[in-house]
Amino acid sequence: MGEVFATPRASADAMRPILSVRQIEKVYGNRDQVTRAIDDISFDVMPGEFVGVMGPSGSGKTTLLNCVATIDTVTSGHIFVDGRDITGLRARSLAKFRRDDLGFIFQDANLLDTLTGFENIALALTIKGEPPASVRPKVEQMAAALGVAEVLGKHPYQMSGGQRQRVAAARAMVSDPKLVLADEPTGALDSRSAAVMLDTLAMMNERMGATIMMVTHDSFAASFAGRILFVKDGAVFNEIRKGDASRAEFFGRIMEVVTFLGGDVRDAG
Numbered sequence: 001m002g003e004v005f006a007t008p009r010a011s012a013d014a015m016r017p018i019l020s021v022r023q024i025e026k027v028y029g030n031r032d033q034v035t036r037a038i039d040d041i042s043f044d045v046m047p048g049e050f051v052g053v054m055g056p057s058g059s060g061k062t063t064l065l066n067c068v069a070t071i072d073t074v075t076s077g078h079i080f081v082d083g084r085d086i087t088g089l090r091a092r093s094l095a096k097f098r099r100d101d102l103g104f105i106f107q108d109a110n111l112l113d114t115l116t117g118f119e120n121i122a123l124a125l126t127i128k129g130e131p132p133a134s135v136r137p138k139v140e141q142m143a144a145a146l147g148v149a150e151v152l153g154k155h156p157y158q159m160s161g162g163q164r165q166r167v168a169a170a171r172a173m174v175s176d177p178k179l180v181l182a183d184e185p186t187g188a189l190d191s192r193s194a195a196v197m198l199d200t201l202a203m204m205n206e207r208m209g210a211t212i213m214m215v216t217h218d219s220f221a222a223s224f225a226g227r228i229l230f231v232k233d234g235a236v237f238n239e240i241r242k243g244d245a246s247r248a249e250f251f252g253r254i255m256e257v258v259t260f261l262g263g264d265v266r267d268a269g
Contacts, residue, residue: 016083017044018178018211019068024077026063026234037063038074039234045179050205050212052225054254056261060234062183065215069102069181070094082178099128103172103210107184109164111156117143117167118152124175142174143167145208146200162193166200173204180204182214186221198224219258223251230257237261 026038037060045051055061066072068079070086078087081101089097103124104110111120121139130138143149148166151159159167165185172180182201186194202224204210216222224247230238238257242250 019045020080022078024074027075050225052222052228053215055231059231061231101178103177103180105182107187109168121171142170180212219254
């Protein structure tokens with residue numbers, strides 16, 4: 001897959017959460033009919049963590065991800081990324097924050113059809129103002145690490161679904177974001193492509209030091225994370241950590257909670 005070195009962080013920074021969510025609420029509607037999509041959620045994500053978020057349909061997990069991504073705004077509470085409160089940022093600062101600090105992987109790869117794989121990945125660096133001379137080596141290194149070097153010259157329609165998702169992952173990682181947000185990253189993939197994508201995410205986390213927050217409806221996908229937050233009725237219902245358990249054991253523990261919530265492996269979200 002190629003060799004990529006994780007960017008070392010100062011030991012003091014390693015003790016501070018990359019993401020800190022504090023008593024956030026998201027309320028829709030008016031006085032007559034109020035819906036609390038998020039109801040007083042608080043949690044931290046430490047540097048290098050891979051956190052999964054699961055819950056029944058309508059539980060608030062996607063709204064939670066959208067608030068962290070600043071796609072949506074909270075009604076109350078605060079969200080800190082690397083110690084910075086992002087809930088009060090103005091439009092220009094928000095755009096810079098998304099560009100510099102966040103990486104996104106969506107269910108649909110969201111690649112630009114008119115650009116090649118190389119150009120789609122490079123776009124993240126170009127927008128950030130990366131010196132042109134450093135763009136090509138960074139793109140090629142990341143593509144090699146994520147196993148998509150062979151499609152750099154192809155357009156998205158010439159790639160498989162799995163290749164498009166891994167190009168999207170390379171685009172998310174190439175600018176060295178503080179936090180990678182993945183929204184159902186395997187939801188549109190067949191089982192084989194999904195397994196490759198999950199291995200890619202695990203490698204990004206374990207070898208490249210990526211901090212990942214992933215929303216998923218799939219217990220198998222969730223088992224690749226190190227910690228799972230279960231959301232129900234807009235609140236954190238339960239939390240489990242993998243610890244020293246094998247992935248198979250962790251999958252079993254996830255399934256126990258999913259079953260309690262009333263779903264199955266493909267119906268937990």
